[in-house]
Structures are given as C-alpha cells and as structure tokens.
Amino acid sequence: MTDRPVIALDVMGGDIGPAVVIAAAEVAQQRYPKLLFRLYGDQALIAAELVRAPRVTANSVIVHTAEVVLGTDKPSQAIRRGRATSMGLAVMSVKDGEAMAAVSAGNTGALMAMSKLMLRTMDGIDRPALAALLPTLKSDSVVLDLGANTECDAENLVQFAVMGAAFARDVLGLARPRVALLNIGEEELKGTDELKEAAALLRAVDLPMAFEGFVEGDKIGRGDVDVIVTDGFSGNIALKTAEGTGRLVTGLLAEAFRSSWLTRLGYLLSRGALRALGRHLDPNNHNGAVFLGLNGVIVKSHGSANVRGFANAIGVAHDLIADNITRRISDDLANFRAHRPAVLPADPASA
Amino acid sequence: MTDRPVIALDVMGGDIGPAVVIAAAEVAQQRYPKLLFRLYGDQALIAAELVRAPRVTANSVIVHTAEVVLGTDKPSQAIRRGRATSMGLAVMSVKDGEAMAAVSAGNTGALMAMSKLMLRTMDGIDRPALAALLPTLKSDSVVLDLGANTECDAENLVQFAVMGAAFARDVLGLARPRVALLNIGEEELKGTDELKEAAALLRAVDLPMAFEGFVEGDKIGRGDVDVIVTDGFSGNIALKTAEGTGRLVTGLLAEAFRSSWLTRLGYLLSRGALRALGRHLDPNNHNGAVFLGLNGVIVKSHGSANVRGFANAIGVAHDLIADNITRRISDDLANFRAHRPAVLPADPASA
Numbered sequence: 001m002t003d004r005p006v007i008a009l010d011v012m013g014g015d016i017g018p019a020v021v022i023a024a025a026e027v028a029q030q031r032y033p034k035l036l037f038r039l040y041g042d043q044a045l046i047a048a049e050l051v052r053a054p055r056v057t058a059n060s061v062i063v064h065t066a067e068v069v070l071g072t073d074k075p076s077q078a079i080r081r082g083r084a085t086s087m088g089l090a091v092m093s094v095k096d097g098e099a100m101a102a103v104s105a106g107n108t109g110a111l112m113a114m115s116k117l118m119l120r121t122m123d124g125i126d127r128p129a130l131a132a133l134l135p136t137l138k139s140d141s142v143v144l145d146l147g148a149n150t151e152c153d154a155e156n157l158v159q160f161a162v163m164g165a166a167f168a169r170d171v172l173g174l175a176r177p178r179v180a181l182l183n184i185g186e187e188e189l190k191g192t193d194e195l196k197e198a199a200a201l202l203r204a205v206d207l208p209m210a211f212e213g214f215v216e217g218d219k220i221g222r223g224d225v226d227v228i229v230t231d232g233f234s235g236n237i238a239l240k241t242a243e244g245t246g247r248l249v250t251g252l253l254a255e256a257f258r259s260s261w262l263t264r265l266g267y268l269l270s271r272g273a274l275r276a277l278g279r280h281l282d283p284n285n286h287n288g289a290v291f292l293g294l295n296g297v298i299v300k301s302h303g304s305a306n307v308r309g310f311a312n313a314i315g316v317a318h319d320l321i322a323d324n325i326t327r328r329i330s331d332d333l334a335n336f337r338a339h340r341p342a343v344l345p346a347d348p349a350s351a
Numbered sequence: 352m353t354d355r356p357v358i359a360l361d362v363m364g365g366d367i368g369p370a371v372v373i374a375a376a377e378v379a380q381q382r383y384p385k386l387l388f389r390l391y392g393d394q395a396l397i398a399a400e401l402v403r404a405p406r407v408t409a410n411s412v413i414v415h416t417a418e419v420v421l422g423t424d425k426p427s428q429a430i431r432r433g434r435a436t437s438m439g440l441a442v443m444s445v446k447d448g449e450a451m452a453a454v455s456a457g458n459t460g461a462l463m464a465m466s467k468l469m470l471r472t473m474d475g476i477d478r479p480a481l482a483a484l485l486p487t488l489k490s491d492s493v494v495l496d497l498g499a500n501t502e503c504d505a506e507n508l509v510q511f512a513v514m515g516a517a518f519a520r521d522v523l524g525l526a527r528p529r530v531a532l533l534n535i536g537e538e539e540l541k542g543t544d545e546l547k548e549a550a551a552l553l554r555a556v557d558l559p560m561a562f563e564g565f566v567e568g569d570k571i572g573r574g575d576v577d578v579i580v581t582d583g584f585s586g587n588i589a590l591k592t593a594e595g596t597g598r599l600v601t602g603l604l605a606e607a608f609r610s611s612w613l614t615r616l617g618y619l620l621s622r623g624a625l626r627a628l629g630r631h632l633d634p635n636n637h638n639g640a641v642f643l644g645l646n647g648v649i650v651k652s653h654g655s656a657n658v659r660g661f662a663n664a665i666g667v668a669h670d671l672i673a674d675n676i677t678r679r680i681s682d683d684l685a686n687f688r689a690h691r692p693a694v695l696p697a698d699p700a701s702a
Contacts, residue, residue: 137602147535150543184498184587192501192584217591221599230588233543236535237585238592240568245596248572251488252631253604256624266621270614273607280603 004034005321007314008090008099011041012068013106014303016310018042021105022049022056024310029055031311032318038099040065040086065089069110071303078110079117087111091118094296101297101317103288105305112148115291115298122326124333125293127152129160130232130300131167132289134242135281136223142168142177143220143228146289147236154197157181157229161202162332163292164227165209170323171316174226176210182230182238183214190214198229204341207332217241246281284309288316292329297321355385356672358665359441359450362392363419364457365654367661369393372456373400373407375661380406382662383669389450391416391437416440420461422654429461430468438462442469445647452648452668454639456656463499466642466649473677475684476644478503480511481583481651482518483640485593486632487574493519493528494571494579497640498587505548508532508580512553513683514643515578516560521674522667525577527561533581533589534565541565549580555692558683568592597632635660639667643680648672 011021018041029035037060039046050057067084082088087110090102095118104111112128121128131144144164149156161179168177181199183191188199191214202211212225217238220228230238257267267274279285287309289300297320301313362372369392380386388411390397401408418435433439438461441453446469455462463479472479482495495515500507512530519528532550534542539550542565553562563576568589571579581589608618618625630636638660640651648671652664 135599137599150535182588184501184584184591217588217593218595218598220592221595233535234585234588237533237568237581237589240535241571241589241592242568242596244569244572245593246600247569248486248488249597249600249632252628253625256628257621259624259627263621263624266617266619266624268617269620270608270617273610273614274604276610277600277603277607281600 004036005032005318006036006038006099007317007321008038008040008093008102009314010087010090010102010104010106011039011046012065012086013104014301014305015071016105016303016305018045018049020305020307020310022046022053023307024314025056025060026053027307027311028314028318029059031315035059035314035318038063038090038093040090040093042066063089069106071107073107073110075109075113078107079113082114088114091115091298094298095119100321101299103299103301103313103317105301105303105310108147108300111298111300112291115294115296119294119296119298121293122295122330122333124330124337125159125163127156128291128293129163130289131164131292132239133171133286134220134239135286136221138223139172140286141220141223141226141228142172143230143235143239144292145230145232145235146239147232148291149232151233152194152231154194154201157194157198157231158201158336159293159333161198161209161211161227161229162207162336163329164229165207166325166328166332167290167292168226169208169328170319170325172226176208177226178212178224179209179227179229180212180215180219180225182217182228182234184216186214186216188213201340205336205339207336243283250278250281285312288313290316290320292325295326297325355387356383356452356669357387357389357450358668358672359389359391359444359453360665361438361441361453361455361457362390362397363416363437364455365652365656366422367456367654367656369396369400371656371658371661373397373404374658375665376407376411377404378658378662379665379669380410382666386410386665386669389414389441389444391441391444393417414440420457422458424458424461426460426464429458430464433465439465442466442649445649446470451672452650454650454652454664454668456652456654456661459498459651462649462651463642466645466647470645470647470649472644473646473681473684475681475688476510476514478507479642479644480514481640482515482643484522484637485571485590486637487572489574490523491637492571492574492577492579493523494581494586494590495643496581496583496586497590498583499642500583502584503545503582505545505552508545508549508582509552509687510644510684512549512560512562512578512580513558513687514680515580516558517676517679517683518641518643519577520559520679521670521676523577527559528577529563529575530560530578530580531563531566531570531576533568533579533585535567537565537567539564552691556687556690558687601629601632636663639664641667641671646677648676
C-alpha cells in the first residue's frame with residue numbers, strides 16, 4: 001500500500017491511442033509528482049511510447065491486455081468481453097483497490113455499463129450520472145446528467161444535485177455552489193412534475209449548496225449558477241446543441257475573416273486574442289467528465305482529446321481522489337436523508 | 352370579401368409597442384403590396400404612428416381595444432379577459448374569417464392558450480406545436496416543438512413531423528425537406544420509446560419529406576437536415592441553449608477584440624464581415640415562430656423584435672397564407688392516415 005494516488009489508464013480507449021495517453025500521463029505526472037499509474041493495454045505499444053516518457057516509466061506498471069472495447073460495441077457486448085479489455089481491467093482495478101480512479105477515452109456507453117456493473121452505485125444513489133464542466137462567460141459550470149439516464153424521477157434529480165454540488169466543491173473549489181434545475185421557464189409552476197417535486201425537496205433541506213430554483217438553457221453559457229441539474233436526455237441535447245452552436249459561430253467567423261484582403265489583415269492583427277478565445281472554448285480545456293454516484297472514481301475523456309485534454313482528464317481524477325469525492329457525496333446524502341421533510345409528496349403514488 | 356391577404360396585427364403585444372409594429376407593417380406592405388391589415392390596439396396610439404406609415408394607412412382598418420395581455424399574465428388570466436384584449440381580438444378575427452392570419456409579439460403562453468381555445472386544432476392534430484427557423488452553417492432549419500407541449504407521445508411527434516415538413520416546403524421553398532427526430536444518439540436503439548415508435552411510423556409511410564432518422568443536438572447548427580422534430584421540453588432547452596451559446600461566443604469575441612490596440616484595429620478592418628455574421632445570427636432575421644396545427648395561421652414574433660424583425664414575422668404569415676399551409680397539413684395528414692401501417696405498435700396499450 002502507498003499514500004500516493006494511483007490512477008488506472010485505459011491506454012487503448014478512444015480514437016487517440018497510446019501516443020496521446022502516455023504523453024498526457026507524462027504531463028500529469030509532472031504536474032502532480034506523487035501520481036502513480038497502472039497502464040492497461042498492449043504492452044509492446046505502451047513500451048514504445050514510454051521511451052519518450054521517463055516520469056511515467058518510473059512511476060507506473062503495465063498490465064498487458066490483448067482486447068479492446070471498440071467505439072461501435074454495444075454496452076452488452078463490452079460487458080461480455082469486459083474483463084479481457086483494457087477498459088474493463090482499468091475499471092476492475094478500482095473495484096479491487098489497486099487504483100483509486102480510472103480514466104478512459106473509450107466508448108461512453110460501455111464505460112458506464114461496466115463501471116456500474118463492477119463498482120455498483122453508492123448507498124442512497126439509484127443511478128450514476130455523467131457530469132462535466134462547460135465553459136461560460138465567467139468561470140466553468142458543472143452540468144449533469146449528460147446522457148447516462150434518459151428518464152429521471154424527482155429522487156434521481158435530487159441525488160444528481162447533491163452529487164453535482166460535491167463535484168463543484170472539489171473541482172471548482174467553491175464552498176457553497178449555486179445549484180439550479182434546468183427547465184423551460186423560471187417560474188415555479190413550469191415544467192414536469194418530476195422537476196417541481198425535485199425543486200420542492202431541494203428547497204426544503206439545508207445542504208452545502210445554494211439552491212436557486214429553475215434556470216433556462218440560455219443560462220448555461222452565462223455562468224450565473226455553478227451546477228445545472230437535468231435528466232440525461234435534456235442534458236445531452238443541451239451539451240450537443242452548445243457544441244453545435246459553438247462550431248456554427250466559429251465556422252461563420254472563419255468565413256467572415258476569409259471574405260476579403262481587409263478582413264484577412266484584420267484577422268492577422270487580432271490573431272492572438274482570437275486564439276485565446278479559441279482556447280477558452282476548446283473542449284480539451286474542459287475535458288474529464290465523471291460518472292458520479294459509483295463506489296469509485298471513473299473519468300471519461302473525450303474520444304478525440306489531445307495531450308493537454310487527456311492530461312486535464314487525469315487532473316480531474318487526481319482532484320476527485322484528493323478530495324475524497326465518494327466520501328463527500330455519501331456524507332451529503334446521509335445529511336439529506338436525515339433532514340428531508342416527511343410531509344412533501346416525495347412519492348406521488350402515496351399522496 | 353377580397354382576394355387580398357388580410358393579416359390581423361396585435362399592435363400592443365410584447366415590449367416593442369405600436370411604433371415598431373406599424374413601421375414594420377409599412378415595410379411589409381411595401382414588400383407585399385396586396386397586404387391588408389386589421390390593427391388591434393389603442394386607437395390614439397395607432398393613429399399617431401400611422402402619420403409615418405402612408406401605405407398602412409391606406410390599407411388597414413383600426414379596431415380599438417382598451418385592454419392588453421401583459422407579459423406576466425398567466426394563460427388562464429389572459430383567457431378570462433381575452434376577448435377584450437388586442438391579442439384576443441386579433442386571434443378572434445382569424446376565427447371569424449375577417450383575417451387570414453394574426454401576428455403578435457405578446458406573451459407566448461397566452462397566445463397559445465387563446466389560439467387553441469378560439470381556433471381549435473385541425474382534424475387529426477392532437478396538439479399544436481410552436482415552430483421556428485434557426486440559423487445553420489448552410490440555410491435555415493425548422494425546429495419544432497419549441498415549448499408548447501412539455502411531454503409528447505409518438506403520435507404527437509409524427510404529427511409535428513408532418514406539420515414541420517409542410518412548413519419547410521412553404522417557408523424554405525423545398526420540395527422534399529429532410530426531416531429528423533432529435534435524439535441523444537443516431538443509432539436506432541437510442542432514446543425513449545416514443546422516439547423509437549415515431550421513427551418506425553415515419554419510416555413506414557411515404558410523405559412529401561425525406562425522413563432521415565435521428566440527429567443529435569450538434570446537428571442543429573450544421574444544416575444537414577431541414578426539419579428537426581422534438582418534444583417541447585427538449586426543443587425549448589435546445590433553442591435556449593443555442594441562444595445562450597451564441598451570446599457566450601459573441602461576448603467572448605467582443606472581449607477578445609477589446610483586449611489591445613492591435614485587436615481593436617483588427618476589428619475595424621474586419622468590421623464589415625463581422626457585421627454580416629452578426630446579421631446572419633440576429634434573431635430578427637429568423638423572426639416569426641408559428642403555432643402549427645390550428646384552424647388558422649398564428650405567428651409569434653419575438654417580444655423584443657425590431658422593425659425588420661416584425662416585418663419578417665408578417666412575411667412568414669404572408670407566405671403561409673399564400674401557400675395555404677392549413678390545407679397542406681390536412682392533406683398530408685389524410686395521406687398519412689390512409690397509408691399508415693396497421694401492424695406497427697402505434698398504441699403500445701393495444702399491443
């Protein structure tokens with residue numbers, strides 16, 4: 001045993017391959033010198049990359065795996081072959097206590113299914129949620145669930161709020177994050193019954209968060225709240241729509257700058273600032289989504305992250321281990337259960 | 352009676368007031384010289400604006416109304432006072448055949464409730480849907496429902512697809528619009544049962560559209576399909592998220608240009624092209640959402656539209672009248688009902 005944080009890396013997951021994963025681990029090890037890695041994947045490919053990664057070489061063990069979860073695998077297929085794959089073994093190492101977290105850029109559905117099967121959900125959590133940071137005009141905001149659960153009831157949403165607040169305290173360093181439910185209006189009578197019930201529960205209990213009621217989708221980009229809670233269907237629609245709109249505007253912008261010699265010159269003069277803008281919006285700078293609510297820390301990187309992006313995903317895993325996110329969430333949930341009002345229509349069927 | 356198109360205008364609706372509405376009507380009358388208007392609102396305020404609008408003066412009648420639907424009115428309040436308000440009387444004129452369409456920048460919920468109550472839904476339509484044009488990298492796309500119906504079943508979604516395709520044929524001038532359902536993945540097994548069932552129905556029948564299955568939210572900005580169909584909850588989340596992200600990127604862009612003398616100069620040189628980009632994204636150039644599925648054409652303008660924006664909303668009403676959208680939708684629905692497969696689980700309860 002060691003008091004150094006151990007992170008398991010699925011070296012084969014996603015479109016990025018061993019070159020990006022190992023180079024990113026080198027960056028992360030420099031940033032957090034106590035980090036140890038368990039590298040799951042093809043031994044020969046990993047060894048070839050370690051030549052350029054002395055810090056990782058000195059602070060890791062390789063676990064050879066011949067099989068890989070493909071992007072096209074269904075979750076059921078991935079589970080069947082799970083224990084022979086780099087992704088499955090990385091997750092299993094968290095279950096077995098060999099690692100404190102696992103990071104994979106592989107197939108999201110497969111990672112979710114295997115993590116849920118191997119690690120199980122925490123006491124008091126019915127379903128894990130996928131949480132990530134999105135850029136705003138101010139700092140970043142946490143948004144969850146981003147697609148793990150298509151349909152959610154009020155209890156699920158309350159659990160997501162508790163987990164999202166704990167995540168924001170760790171990753172954004174906030175003492176009392178502002179939390180809101182995503183809805184189609186800010187008035188109390190808007191939205192589905194599930195949302196109204198979740199809002200009533202969150203208003204009634206004292207948790208380490210400031211519950212701010214409902215927000216609409218246009219607030220996601222403004223940064224007026226720190227945690228935005230929604231079901232996985234709406235969360236995925238919002239995330240993808242934001243990505244698409246970002247690409248639409250930057251695509252039109254590139255077209256605008258190409259339109260004449262004058263605008264090309266204008267671009268050259270503004271280039272530095274425009275690149276800084278591009279960096280702020282670059283998904284690699286917000287990389288590292290987390291499955292919250294499991295008995296263990298599982299971080300999902302974008303499948304096409306670059307070295308900086310995957311290093312950031314490792315950084316997220318590092319922060320969540322350091323702050324003991326799993327413990328924080330279970331404390332908050334216990335606190336919520338102890339203080340939840342008995343009179344609220346928590347279960348409409350019993351009302 | 353006349354063969355000239357008559358459009359009722361709620362002169363008092365929204366934040367914009369008579370000055371913008373009458374000036375916009377003047378622009379629209381110039382664009383479509385056959386247009387006649389019925390102007391609903393405060394006679395003195397309208398008369399004061401008509402001084403600067405000779406075309407509208409010569410081609411309109413004023414119907415004085417003392418009451419106004421407020422932005423804060425609940426739909427139920429609006430309905431109670433409905434027939435005395437400028438919005439209610441404008442809608443009623445469509446019901447009575449005095450006008451062929453009504454345009455209002457007022458309270459969306461109130462306009463929806465009054466339109467549904469007074470005009471009723473068309474045969475074969477269970478619920479009206481709010482449809483609008485959104486900018487893309489190519490042309491515009493139709494998106495519906497944008498918030499009229501929080502929850503929808505498969506039949507509702509199919510009806511929205513039929514109505515959205517008819518709308519796209521009229522407003523975008525397409526013979527065979529590409530139609531897709533908004534989902535959290537493009538594979539057939541993704542999403543809710545309602546979505547899967549709606550997709551099966553749309554695949555099985557031959558309608559004047561090319562059904563392209565599922566699309567994710569990032570496709571909204573790309574323009575790969577012409578009509579995107581979704582329930583009102585997700586549609587509203589997507590619309591608002593797109594607006595918020597647009598403002599996020601343009602806000603960061605403005606900041607980037609202000610960052611130094613060099614970037615300020617760069618902005619000056621690029622200004623023309625950047626303004627053209629701004630115009631492409633300006634909601635005023637996509638103004639005019641429509642409640643589809645009613646026995647009559649009701650167009651909703653942004654509450655804060657400018658003259659060009661409200662004139663565009665009147666233009667949408669004009670096009671829908673000219674193309675007889677109500678007839679088109681009912682023909683398509685009859686065609687769908689005649690050819691829908693009997694074997695599909697259209698009603699899961701009977702399966």
